[in-house]
Amino acid sequence: MLQSILKAYGLSAAQCKVRPFGSGLINHTWKVECPGGERDYILQQINQDVFTNPEDIALNLSALAAYLREHVPGYIFPEPLTTLDGNTIVRDEDGYFRLMPFIGPSVAYDVVTSPAKAYEAAKQFGRFTHLLEGFPAAELRITLAGFHDLSLRYQQFETALLQGDKDRIAASRDSIIRAQQFRGIVTTYEHIRVSQDFKLRVTHHDTKISNVLFDEKGKGLCVIDLDTVMPGYFISDLGDMLRTYLSPVTEEEADLSKIEIRDHYFTAIVDGYLSEMKHSLTQAELRHLVYAGKFMIYMQALRFLTDHLNNDRYYGARYEGHNLVRANNQLVLLEQLSAKEETFNNMIRKMLQLPV
Structure with a gap:
């Protein structure tokens, strides 16, 4: 072939x-x-x-x-x-x-094993967007329509509540109510889309650790897997790093007691990203760093829950209730990040000397 x-x-x-x-x-x-x-x-x-x-x-x-x-x-x-x-x-x-x-010698990782790796990865994704700041982002083709459109994901969730599997809807009532309680994250996103304070940028849209190449000394070299590069907002890239690096377990973990927000990883991600993007982001964007994590975690929770209600048509499932487990995992992560939001925002304000 x-x-x-x-x-x-x-x-x-x-x-x-x-x-x-x-x-x-x-x-x-x-x-x-x-x-x-x-x-x-x-x-x-x-x-x-x-x-x-x-x-x-x-x-x-x-x-x-x-x-x-x-x-x-x-x-x-x-x-x-x-x-x-x-x-x-x-x-x-x-x-x-x-x-x-082939870019070598280099190594890629499937799991973030240290704050140092989180810092380097965040720095590389920040550098990618920063170096392309002068590129007309709106001229890029959309390779995945609606990929990080939170409004669309919430609409799909609401449609699933009306047209999805009735038995699964009834059995998932607690998860549905928890998801609905975070509807304000969608409202904020809809404000961002029409605000001149949030810039459309060249955005990677898939910032998991495996999409960064490292050298033999653990320093980041570059980002890879660029198929999802499209016009977007910084909350997509920073948010997906927060979603996938903060907890020691992945979205597949069914033991929800293992989910936690690691403060030192949060600091490493923000420091790494801002080492490249601090002077590119607007004051409004800098005030939404924690929101970026909530945005991406919530969107993934909605996508998993929607797919569960639709009988696993999109992601598929390796066992009964797989996507409900994933959704609950992300909802717990979202709840934990939300509980630390004020603390993290205060830390960022002091670090950047932002007005209250």
Whole structure:
């Protein structure tokens, strides 16, 4: 299957070693090692069930790469390579493929194991947005429509309450009530969308730790997996880091007593992100750093709960009630962050010398 793809880039499948690579769940990924070559490569097949218009991704990455080459030539950006015909994406009967240089020596992590790693990851995502501050974000193509639209997610939740599985709705009443109590997070988001104090920026939208490459000394090198890069608000990137780095357990944990907000991780994330973004964010944005975490945690709780009420049509389920467990996990995380919101906001105000 891959022979014709590699040939389009001037590589020989017979001479190169191709093996599955990484732990990503969306795209199929291989590492390509060619004996005698100056470098190794990463080959990916884009998942068209998720990204229905791969050409939009290619256009986005080409535009960002051109901007960075001109304005920040030393920045490591995993730009797709061009084929012998000058294209950055190849299509055959199996779908869309692209080839990128393998960035090494480097390492990626699936779990945040220290505040130092949280700091470095946050710094890299902040740097990515900061360096692209002069890029016209609104010109980027939307690769996942409504991906971080909290208003849309709440509407889908309300629709599920009307049209979802009646038995599951009745059995999930406590979780539904808890979710509804945080409706104010949606109201704040709707204010952000119309406020001139919140800037539309080049935003990664998927800031889990595995999307950062580190060097052998534990320092961040760059961000990867750029398919979700779109116009967005800073709350998406900072919020997803808070959602996925703060607790020692993931959204899959069914023992809710293990969920906790680790204060030193919160400090590391904020410090790392602001080391790059402090002077780019407006005063209003700086007052919504904790809100960013609430925004993303709440959205994921709604998505899991909605899917449970709709009989697991989107995420699927490995066991009965799987998505309800995930939703309750995120609701507990949201409740715990909300309980610390005033403390964290006071800490941020003192750190940044913001007016009360």
